[in-house]
Amino acid sequence: MTAADFLPPTKDLDDLAAAAKGCQGCDLFRDADQAVFGEGAGSATMMLVGEQPGDQEDRAGRPFVGPAGRLLDRALAAAAVEREPLYVTNAVKHFKFTLPERGKRRIHQTPTRTEVVACRPWLFAELEAVDPDVVILLGATAAKALLGNDFRLTAHRQEVLRLPAGDDVPPVDPTVVATVHPSSILRGPQERRDEAFQSLVDDLRFAASLLNTR
Ligand code: URA
Numbered sequence: 001m002t003a004a005d006f007l008p009p010t011k012d013l014d015d016l017a018a019a020a021k022g023c024q025g026c027d028l029f030r031d032a033d034q035a036v037f038g039e040g041a042g043s044a045t046m047m048l049v050g051e052q053p054g055d056q057e058d059r060a061g062r063p064f065v066g067p068a069g070r071l072l073d074r075a076l077a078a079a080a081v082e083r084e085p086l087y088v089t090n091a092v093k094h095f096k097f098t099l100p101e102r103g104k105r106r107i108h109q110t111p112t113r114t115e116v117v118a119c120r121p122w123l124f125a126e127l128e129a130v131d132p133d134v135v136i137l138l139g140a141t142a143a144k145a146l147l148g149n150d151f152r153l154t155a156h157r158q159e160v161l162r163l164p165a166g167d168d169v170p171p172v173d174p175t176v177v178a179t180v181h182p183s184s185i186l187r188g189p190q191e192r193r194d195e196a197f198q199s200l201v202d203d204l205r206f207a208a209s210l211l212n213t214r
């Protein structure tokens with residue numbers, strides 16, 4: 001089973017979000033609180049794709065509202081990109097975590113390729129519904145979800161990329177840019193944080209410069 005078994009007949013964003021709540025396309029729905037669907041206007045010109053909801057997103061039911069989201073907001077502001085015309089989503093819609101000990105904090109786990117592929121029909125449906133001019137892939141999971149498992153993020157920053165053709169790829173052709181995930185900056189070494197943050201800001205600015213050039 002994959003998310004494709006739970007897609008509604010229309011590509012309306014509200015219908016998609018409602019249907020995703022009932023998705024059992026992989027095992028991740030079992031332990032997470034809820035599916036966290038993308039957010040933003042259907043008319044958004046830019047789409048940001050993260051990995052999966054984190055602990056706070058899982059509780060709130062909204063993408064990028066925790067520490068990574070706050071860092072992303074700061075980076076968007078520094079790049080002079082407004083959050084308003086954006087559509088923000090994740091490659092995987094349910095939070096994957098381990099619980100090392102009862103009562104302890106839930107620890108993020110990277111989703112497997114199988115889980116990413118199982119969830120991808122939601123992301124494809126969002127791409128088709130929003131039809132953005134520019135897609136920004138935040139981190140390796142999002143980049144590999146759309147550009148293939150062999151894609152190496154570090155080799156392709158500030159490059160104009162396109163979605164590969166494929167049977168289940170929707171008929172849209174946004175300009176695609178890949179950059180680091182905001183969480184990688186939070187998890188990375190303290191002394192490199194300013195530099196890593198600045199490079200994210202530069203990549204976001206580059207992506208914004210590609211608007212209207214499609
Ligand atoms: N990390 C992500 O990739 N997405 C979120 O929504 C939050 C943290």
Ligand code: SF4
Nearest residue numbers: 023025026093094119
């Ligand atoms: Fe469905 Fe995606 Fe959740 Fe798996 S992670 S159950 S495919 S919404």
